[in-house]
Amino acid sequence: xxxxxxxxxxxxxxxxETVTLSCTYDTSENNYYLFWYKQPPSRQMILVIxxxxxKQQNATENRFSVNFQKAAKSFSLKISDSQLGxxxxxxxxxxxxxxxxxxxxSGTRLLVRP
Amino acid sequence: xxxxxxxxxxxxxxxxxxxxxxxxxxxxxxxxSWYRQDPGLGLRxxxxxxxxxxxxxxxVPEGYKVSRKEKRNFPLILESPSPxxxxxxxxxxxxxGDSLFYEQYFGPGTRLTxx
Numbered sequence: 001x002x003x004x005x006x007x008x009x010x011x012x013x014x015x016x017e018t019v020t021l022s023c024t025y026d027t028s029e030n031n032y033y034l035f036w037y038k039q040p041p042s043r044q045m046i047l048v049i050x051x052x053x054x055k056q057q058n059a060t061e062n063r064f065s066v067n068f069q070k071a072a073k074s075f076s077l078k079i080s081d082s083q084l085g086x087x088x089x090x091x092x093x094x095x096x097x098x099x100x101x102x103x104x105x106s107g108t109r110l111l112v113r114p
Numbered sequence: 115x116x117x118x119x120x121x122x123x124x125x126x127x128x129x130x131x132x133x134x135x136x137x138x139x140x141x142x143x144x145x146x147s148w149y150r151q152d153p154g155l156g157l158r159x160x161x162x163x164x165x166x167x168x169x170x171x172x173x174v175p176e177g178y179k180v181s182r183k184e185k186r187n188f189p190l191i192l193e194s195p196s197p198x199x200x201x202x203x204x205x206x207x208x209x210x211g212d213s214l215f216y217e218q219y220f221g222p223g224t225r226l227t228x229x
Contacts, residue, residue: 004156033215045157045204045220052215091156095214100164101172102147102214104156 002027004094006105013082014113020067021077021108023092030054031097034068034075039107040088048090051075079110087112116141118221120205126227127195135190135224137205144211146188147172147218148180150201157204163188164211195228202226 003026013019025034036048051059051068058066063080075094079086092105118139127133139146147162149172159172163182177199179191188207192199202225206218 006156009154043202043223045206045218047217050215050217093157097213097215100145100162100170100211100214101159102218103173104149104158106154106156 002029002094002096002103004092004103004105006092006108008108009106010109010111012111012113013079015082015084017082018078018080019082019110021079021090021092021110023075023077023105025073025075025092025094025103027073027094027096029096033095033097034066035093035095035102036064036066036075036077037091037093037104038086038088039091040085045091049077082112084112084114086110116219118205118207118219120203120221120224122224123222124225126229128229129196130194133192133195133226135192135203135205135226137188137190137221138186139188139207139219140186141207141209141219142185143207143209143219144185145208145214145218146182147206147208148178148188148190149204149206150174150199151204151223152201160190160203168211195226197228200226200228 034051038046148160149157161180163169205221208218
């Protein structure tokens with residue numbers, strides 16, 4: 001079975017500091033995609049960043065970057081220069097190519113303190 | 115404005131009373147999907163559709179039905195709702211039906227309570 005595990009239910013960080021959210025996944029497939037979604041208090045789901053498994057270079061989007069370790073099946077999200085607007089639930093998600101299914105982790109609630 | 119809409123946004127109903135949650139997208143997307151979100155479990159996929167008239171089960175399809183007669187609409191039907199279907203429901207769409215690499219656009223969510 002394919003699973004996604006987020007082992008940190010809650011985290012907090014001081015504004016302007018850096019925080020890393022952990023995600024591990026389990027699959028025997030070789031071609032897949034990984035995502036981080038953000039859900040602020042408004043409940044809207046917003047794509048933060050995505051990574052193709054065949055690409056070794058880690059994806060970056062402004063203050064957000066990932067550390068993708070394929071052998072370890074790890075996909076952590078680093079948020080630099082944290083802002084109050086980053087306060088949200090963050091979900092790691094995973095999809096095997098051609099499976100049409102998106103599997104989410106249980107989420108990490110991030111609080112950015114002023 | 116490109117968007118995914120869901121109706122209703124909030125619904126309180128009783129056990130056994132059939133209901134439909136509508137989902138519509140105006141982006142001509144091929145792929146559409148339904149998820150439910152429960153505390154501590156994240157989002158779990160209920161059903162998905164790769165294109166018109168093509169649907170398949172996700173991880174938690176029991177108690178739900180879907181149909182995709184038009185490209186823009188993907189309603190979720192609960193024939194006989196039960197309290198364990200109390201949840202937050204999201205509809206999502208994505209441009210391509212042959213790959214999930216593309217971003218999924220989520221609707222605003224429907225909070226369903228079954229008493």
